[in-house]
Amino acid sequence: MTSSTMTQHQSSTQPTAAPGAIQHPEGSIYNITSSKVHMNGQGKPAQRQGPRPSDALPNATLIKWLRDMILIREFENRCAQAYQQAKIGGFCHLYIGQEALAVGTINSLNHDDPIVTAYRDHGHALARGMSPRACMAEMFGKLAGCAKGKGGSMHMFDKPNWNFGGHGIVGAQTPLGAGLAFAAKYEFDVMKRSVDGSPAKKKVALAYLGDGALNQGALHEAMNLAGLWGLPVIFVVENNRYSMGTAIERGTTMAHDLKQKAVAYGFEGVHIDGMDIRNIYDEFKPLVDRCRENSRPAFVDLLTYRYQGHSMSDPQKYRVKDEVEMFKQRDSITLLEQHLLTERKCISEADVDAIVAECKSLSADSVEFAENAAAPELEELYSDVYKNIQPNLSPTRDYVHGTKNALL
């Protein structure tokens, strides 16, 4: 950026902001300083002109979104408990606070649009339809888990629901998203059918990443390929402001206007308030439709917030409690709940209570199921890996498939 555009940008937005504040040029809900996040407009998202696509959706759809978000939150609360009781091993990254993002983006897709995400992946798995039991059992390391208890919290895979997994290496999943989009484009343009023989469809792949992954080389290689080849992949930045303990402006250039990163790769970049699920749908769904129709990539800076630490073992020295509280004031579940209660008037408080009770019950059931499920047998050490010391146990000879998991 030249100094003249920098000057222009600064003078055009929020002239009254504190000195040193990094400002977003398009009425962001954030102004970022090194120590604080400020909300513009008293926490209200920018007013949208004209009809909202989400207004045309039936009540049942929005009630289902509410239920999915509440399920994720209740499920994550149970995960936190189980982790503290040492029933979940290793590391556990909770999605609490970000629920609207997974539910809103996934509900802007078709069911067979592939997605791939990073390690904060329980929310995506549930939003995409994985059973809470399979998800919890995976975290408990049990055979009934979605990866047979061999992956844990960061490895939620769900083939029937086109979820290509959580991935533990920051940013490394983004080229996979480009590849998933490439496959869909190849099926449609070259094979004229899908690999399973059914008619080819125009698809969009979502490659989710955290804001920390913005600084990994793999993302930039993936974005260049996507732009170069016109791959229908959307790089969805779940911008919760922190890469582990590092605030975004301490680790990333152009933190105030991330969508500029897409410009360099020749495709569209947008930024969206990700705390309001209706707003996500209103902005994200048309983008998905454009990318699908035109076979083009896009880049989305989706602003969100995690209420918990990076992982369960995070001392959280890098932020103040007021900041967390400020985001809780715009909690995504409360926002949608209030919309349904007071604007659409399609549910009652009792309905909400019933949804919460159902989700609590499903989450508790998932823990009970996971606790009582069988641990993988020793033989599973050698299943599904090429190097195989147990020859001739598999029809293909090279692999032992191990116990069949109903989900796989």
Place this chain on the structure above:
Amino acid sequence: MPRTPQMIEKGLTLVDAINEALYQEMERDDRVMCLGEDVGLNGGVFRVTEGLQNRFGPDRVVDTPLSESGIMGSSIGLALAGMRPIPEIQFEGFMGPAYDQLVNHAARFRNRTRGSHTVPLTVRVPWGGGIHAPEFHSDSPEVMYIHNPGMKVVCPSTPSDAKGLLLAAIRDPDPVIFFEPKRVYRSFREQVDEGDYTIPIGKAKTVSEGTDVTVITWGSMVFECLAAMDQLPDDLSVELIDLRTLNPLDTDAICASAEKTGRVVIVQEAPKTCGLASELTTIIVERCFLNLQAPVQRVCGFDTIMPYAKLELQYLPDAKKIAEAIGAVAAY
């Protein structure tokens, strides 16, 4: 950081000892810098760099983006220009993006420039299993780096060794990968010399002397081997060698012991095939063939991906498996 009353009374953990080495060397030498994801404000993912940014400031204890290739490449640049950078990679499994920089740049610079440039770089990496974490967070990839000429690889098992080896690594003119066994980080305390001392890179340590069987290992497996020795008959005399440095290997110490006992067991966490145990076996067979009384035995991880918590302890070599191997070699 300066010792707390608890450290003075009860000794230092591995984490404390590494922190003390970093603190003392940064006090002594202003070319020394720490870089990595959350090493400053948050004190590192395992809190090894706790307090250093407060003491030395954000210009010397540098919080970096999540960018292993960038961290490593720029650390190599710093080292070429005469600094003593100490990048931290949070887990051994995250070294992938940095691999190209480490192997194709750091390890080769001395040779590529015919000695005109060296890379005095110390890469700190939490390493190995035993903390109930899945793959990427529990792997043992040391052999990937040992295989590269020009790369020194160190893996201490005790607080005292860690401090002396880290100081030696920082002062070494060549790149050193300093693998820190996570399982040992806070598993015990010991009294550590508060002064400035180094332990030479390339020297193994005889943990206990013996005459019947030689056991060779490194990292957290040292303690599994000690536990195995407790399970053996009292009249079986085992010599336990902690390699401490994995490249260059202390072949003289290894072969002297193998020649003395004629029976050798090698223990490693990593998968069996083409691990460091394979190379050690070959060295012993090549150099001590006529002294061997039994085939060399390897007790290793399995040739599979490091499993998640429930199968972790079945994967890792344990005292029982090690004791069985020692018994088998002794009885051969």
